[in-house]
Amino acid sequence: MNAETIPIPDPREVQDFDPSSNASSSQLGYGEEQLDSLTLYPGTDCVLLQLKNRNEIPLPHLEPESEAAPVSSYLIADAGSSGFGVFASTPIERGDLIMRERPLLVYPQLVPFHRNLPPEHAYPELEEALSRLPTHRRESFFRLVNSHPEEPSRVKGIIDTNALHIGLLPGSTQQYAAVCKDTSRINHSCSPNAAYRFDLDTFSIEVRALFPIPAGSQVFISYIDPAQSRAARQQALSDYGFVCACAYCSLTGPELAQSETRRGLIARADADHAARDAALERWARDPIMPDDYINRVDKMYMDLFEAEQLYYEPVWEGFATRLCKACCAVEDAEGAQMWARLARTLTYAYTGKERGWAAVEAAPERTEWWGLRRRKNTHFFALS
Numbered sequence: 001m002n003a004e005t006i007p008i009p010d011p012r013e014v015q016d017f018d019p020s021s022n023a024s025s026s027q028l029g030y031g032e033e034q035l036d037s038l039t040l041y042p043g044t045d046c047v048l049l050q051l052k053n054r055n056e057i058p059l060p061h062l063e064p065e066s067e068a069a070p071v072s073s074y075l076i077a078d079a080g081s082s083g084f085g086v087f088a089s090t091p092i093e094r095g096d097l098i099m100r101e102r103p104l105l106v107y108p109q110l111v112p113f114h115r116n117l118p119p120e121h122a123y124p125e126l127e128e129a130l131s132r133l134p135t136h137r138r139e140s141f142f143r144l145v146n147s148h149p150e151e152p153s154r155v156k157g158i159i160d161t162n163a164l165h166i167g168l169l170p171g172s173t174q175q176y177a178a179v180c181k182d183t184s185r186i187n188h189s190c191s192p193n194a195a196y197r198f199d200l201d202t203f204s205i206e207v208r209a210l211f212p213i214p215a216g217s218q219v220f221i222s223y224i225d226p227a228q229s230r231a232a233r234q235q236a237l238s239d240y241g242f243v244c245a246c247a248y249c250s251l252t253g254p255e256l257a258q259s260e261t262r263r264g265l266i267a268r269a270d271a272d273h274a275a276r277d278a279a280l281e282r283w284a285r286d287p288i289m290p291d292d293y294i295n296r297v298d299k300m301y302m303d304l305f306e307a308e309q310l311y312y313e314p315v316w317e318g319f320a321t322r323l324c325k326a327c328c329a330v331e332d333a334e335g336a337q338m339w340a341r342l343a344r345t346l347t348y349a350y351t352g353k354e355r356g357w358a359a360v361e362a363a364p365e366r367t368e369w370w371g372l373r374r375r376k377n378t379h380f381f382a383l384s
């Protein structure tokens, strides 16, 4: 490869994607393991629960309040029948950081349930953790909504309503979750306009926009895997004590059937990536196939994502990557830049990094795919 050549990012190189984050249940489990290591996060307002005798999570040393302070692009306000919600206070572009905050509590999802204690105090480790928080932070926790009034332990009720699944932390074998003062106020949609991720470097939850959000509009994340059928989504959301009435859950008749079909295709799209990548490479060296032939299926998927307002995290990047490569191969700079821009902003929204897409967007003619079909195979084999 020419030293000046810019690589087109490989979607398989996304390291920190945990397919279960944003999609797994954040409900508290029951476990037998003992938890007794409580760390008040150094110099911060966050309490971290860890497993006994395992100092498993490396703790960065930070000045949290300045670094983790939320950017002021949102406000918390009445969201009608959903309770409170988070709203954009300024126009937000795709990929923009909406908020970043240090959680009140980070804990392994499997915490011991103490049968010998009164049910309202059956989770003493969690109560102990909360008691270590500064008063104003503890009060913020107890101001969060509790959608489980039937649950004897108020702490568990609040956690089950507000926890954000953050997945595995480095060195741990346990799934972790977090409860936040502001991020936990974000309501659910099956077509979320924002995504959250846990950033270990700042020990913070970050929320970024997946779609442009006009000022005054509500910010939504998905509490569950949004590519499931409506029945499966509603079943998963019953843990949160509400019936989703988002635009897609409210569809009826043929429109509902179409949405179900589209989400089914989106959910299974990953299975197709290897074959689609191979087809792209065949097309790139076969001048007899029409120039636009390769784009049809990938564009169809992009239309599905748009129709469902769902750039599904596990699959979207493969389609954007192939479309960008195909545009480069036929020297369509405008098209290549459009797909690179989409990829840059979406990958930033999901991972907090642009992963090299900015360079592709700035100069698609410098990628190794540029003019590949025009060159009719001459350099293709040098690529790999």
Ligand SMILES: C[S@@+](CC[C@H](N)C(=O)[O-])C[C@H]1O[C@@H](n2cnc3c(N)ncnc32)[C@H](O)[C@@H]1O
Pocket: 081, 082, 083, 084, 085, 144, 145, 147, 161, 162, 163, 184, 185, 186, 187, 188, 189, 240, 241, 242, 243, 244, 245, 246
């Ligand atoms: C994490 S809290 C979100 C913030 C909450 N609305 C509040 O007032 O603090 C989750 C709870 O909000 C409500 N909620 C979230 N998304 C909703 C939606 N799409 N429709 C109705 N209620 C929703 C449910 O009561 C759910 O248990």
